[in-house]
Amino acid sequence: MAIQITPSILTADFADLGAEVARVPGSDWIHVDVMDNHFVPNLTFGPRMVESLVGASPVPVDAHLMITEPDRHAAAYVEAGAGSVTFHVEAAAAPVRLAREIRRQGARASMALRPATPIEPYEDLLPELDMVLIMTVEPGFGGQKFLDLCLPKIRRARALMDKHGVQTWLQVDGGVSLETIERCAEAGADVFVAGSAVFDADDPDAMVAALRDRAGATAGRA
Numbered sequence: 001m002a003i004q005i006t007p008s009i010l011t012a013d014f015a016d017l018g019a020e021v022a023r024v025p026g027s028d029w030i031h032v033d034v035m036d037n038h039f040v041p042n043l044t045f046g047p048r049m050v051e052s053l054v055g056a057s058p059v060p061v062d063a064h065l066m067i068t069e070p071d072r073h074a075a076a077y078v079e080a081g082a083g084s085v086t087f088h089v090e091a092a093a094a095p096v097r098l099a100r101e102i103r104r105q106g107a108r109a110s111m112a113l114r115p116a117t118p119i120e121p122y123e124d125l126l127p128e129l130d131m132v133l134i135m136t137v138e139p140g141f142g143g144q145k146f147l148d149l150c151l152p153k154i155r156r157a158r159a160l161m162d163k164h165g166v167q168t169w170l171q172v173d174g175g176v177s178l179e180t181i182e183r184c185a186e187a188g189a190d191v192f193v194a195g196s197a198v199f200d201a202d203d204p205d206a207m208v209a210a211l212r213d214r215a216g217a218t219a220g221r222a
């Protein structure tokens with residue numbers, strides 16, 4: 001299981017995002033949190049901003065859509081150049097159609113679950129998905145405390161993926177740091193979003209490497 005580290009720019013300097021993403025060349029993806037003030041109580045970027053970031057980023061862009069009506073809006077983020085597009089299942093009217101459409105357009109299709117949303121009802125969707133994102137905070141803001149109550153769901157999601165023999169990646173997002181990443185890796189996550197832990201560090205790229213080492217050591221033991 002390859003470990004991937006995905007810095008989130010949510011707490012980076014929005015006036016200088018080109019310079020911010022250039023500080024983490026050792027990452028696997030750049031995570032962009034798209035918020036609409038409806039699905040979550042915060043407002044961030046749209047497709048034009050994502051398109052500019054795709055042009056500036058040294059690595060592919062992972063767009064996390066925290067928006068209502070992702071069925072209508074996800075296509076614009078694939079067109080903007082995102083390599084992976086994540087919609088929230090709580091907001092999607094037709095998640096199977098949406099995932100197929102994202103894949104047909106040429107991006108990786110990913111489905112996110114809020115902390116209180118179970119994975120079990122979506123077991124049969126796993127072959128349709130390139131990644132499942134298990135939120136480890138309530139979505140909306142960076143810098144929140146990691147919710148340990150999400151760990152059993154990560155384990156259950158990994159078990160379902162093993163049962164179905166799918167290659168679906170398992171991403172965690174929210175409160176991921178040197179302190180919490182081991183718990184996530186031990187539970188079976190393999191793609192780690194880290195916002196404040198990376199961009200508040202003196203050397204963000206060294207923090208990406210440190211997170212990778214710690215997750216890799218844990219996953220190797222698991």
Ligand code: DX5
Pocket residue numbers: 008009010011031033064137138139140141142143144173174175176193194195196197
């Ligand atoms: C929260 C966002 C996260 C956020 C994570 O709703 O989806 O991507 O940036 O930030 P940290 O790592 O600071 O919790």
Ligand code: ZN
Pocket residue numbers: 008031032033064173193
């Ligand atoms: Zn996110």
